[in-house]
Amino acid sequence: MPAPTYWDYLNLPKLLDCQGGLDGTPSADELHFIIVHQTYELWFKLILSQLRLARDHLAAPRLPEERVPFVVHHLGRVNAILRLMVDQFVVMETLPPQDFLDFRDKLLPSSGFQSYQLREFEILLGLTPERRIKYAGTDPIEHIRSQAHSESGRAVAARLSATMEEVSLRDALLSWLVRAPIMGSTPDSPGDAEVVDQFLHDYFARVQADQHATGDKLVHVLDGADEDKIRARIEASLAGVRSFLLPDGVSARRAVAALVFIESYRHLPLLAFPRLLLDTAVELEEQVLLFRHRHARMAERTIGRRVGSGGSSGVEYLDQTLAYRVFPELWNVRSCLLPREKLPPLVGEANYRFAQD
Numbered sequence: 001m002p003a004p005t006y007w008d009y010l011n012l013p014k015l016l017d018c019q020g021g022l023d024g025t026p027s028a029d030e031l032h033f034i035i036v037h038q039t040y041e042l043w044f045k046l047i048l049s050q051l052r053l054a055r056d057h058l059a060a061p062r063l064p065e066e067r068v069p070f071v072v073h074h075l076g077r078v079n080a081i082l083r084l085m086v087d088q089f090v091v092m093e094t095l096p097p098q099d100f101l102d103f104r105d106k107l108l109p110s111s112g113f114q115s116y117q118l119r120e121f122e123i124l125l126g127l128t129p130e131r132r133i134k135y136a137g138t139d140p141i142e143h144i145r146s147q148a149h150s151e152s153g154r155a156v157a158a159r160l161s162a163t164m165e166e167v168s169l170r171d172a173l174l175s176w177l178v179r180a181p182i183m184g185s186t187p188d189s190p191g192d193a194e195v196v197d198q199f200l201h202d203y204f205a206r207v208q209a210d211q212h213a214t215g216d217k218l219v220h221v222l223d224g225a226d227e228d229k230i231r232a233r234i235e236a237s238l239a240g241v242r243s244f245l246l247p248d249g250v251s252a253r254r255a256v257a258a259l260v261f262i263e264s265y266r267h268l269p270l271l272a273f274p275r276l277l278l279d280t281a282v283e284l285e286e287q288v289l290l291f292r293h294r295h296a297r298m299a300e301r302t303i304g305r306r307v308g309s310g311g312s313s314g315v316e317y318l319d320q321t322l323a324y325r326v327f328p329e330l331w332n333v334r335s336c337l338l339p340r341e342k343l344p345p346l347v348g349e350a351n352y353r354f355a356q357d
């Protein structure tokens, strides 16, 4: 067998023969438009593979401590790609609005809205169908399914249906949190539900005292100005904290308790990586939002407020998608953390040290 060449290994002749557009004669600007989109789709492909690896580790019935860094590693790679994708819009923006108009009508009604890899990414992250924003009255997944009259359309629809059967990163993360030891207690420890409940009630009482103290201090330094408003805001914030910290259901409480516990006692050696994992997941969501925001601004700069090539309200629709949150709990926990010196005393500390300590 001959020694492999660079071009054979990367299948370059095939890869570089896919930029002809619909008629095989794209202008220089259209070539630019096609290549920028294709590079994004390649990045999506890599993101999906990394996300599945991270999800598989997390969804395993048991995730040994030494495997947590692998999850962080794969998600960290997704974040690095997303950061690049956010920056990459500057390349797209070298296409002046008028030059885009030269070939835009050719591609109607195709649109990034049909990026099935973005939909796969959303599904794998855990965006549920009822939370997905309708586009021109149409559900984005249903829109793709409606293209099943062609062979490629059927393949894409089948791919999305199969992805919907998979465990999402969100569900895998929550099931991992539900299993975490809290104050040294695991789900199969006797009296675990009481330990978890007591931890959460104690935590809430301390947050209440802490936020009231902050309110008193604010009122004092502001010399009593707006006292009623400040106190009302603190009470509203505490109502939110209460419903977050004390949800209904044993599993929901365990997951929240684990989140609060890991964030609060992150100095413990065995909590360092779990904390990093949660932070990496928050960063992932942050990067996805930045990607959406950056894409919307790039689109606005290029086509203004006109109707999108797929027929949606364009930038208005894109801005609506900024409301998506896949991991609301990971954001909410930030509203109720306590300073170190006000934390409940730790129980079962030895469980969170390295074996040789």
Ligand code: HEM
Pocket (backbone or CB within 6 Å): 036, 037, 040, 041, 092, 095, 100, 110, 111, 112, 113, 114, 115, 118, 140, 295, 298, 299, 300, 302, 303, 307, 308, 309, 310, 311, 312, 313, 314, 315, 317, 318, 321
């Ligand atoms: C001139 C450049 C671009 C313009 C003016 C533009 C504009 C738009 C608009 C208006 C939509 C809303 C759907 C519609 O009615 O078409 C959309 C959706 C989308 N575009 Fe772009 N886009 C551009 C480039 C890109 C690039 C480079 C990517 C690569 C990732 C991309 C990915 C997407 C995706 C994934 C969606 C679906 C978003 C969602 O439904 O959440 N677009 N685009």
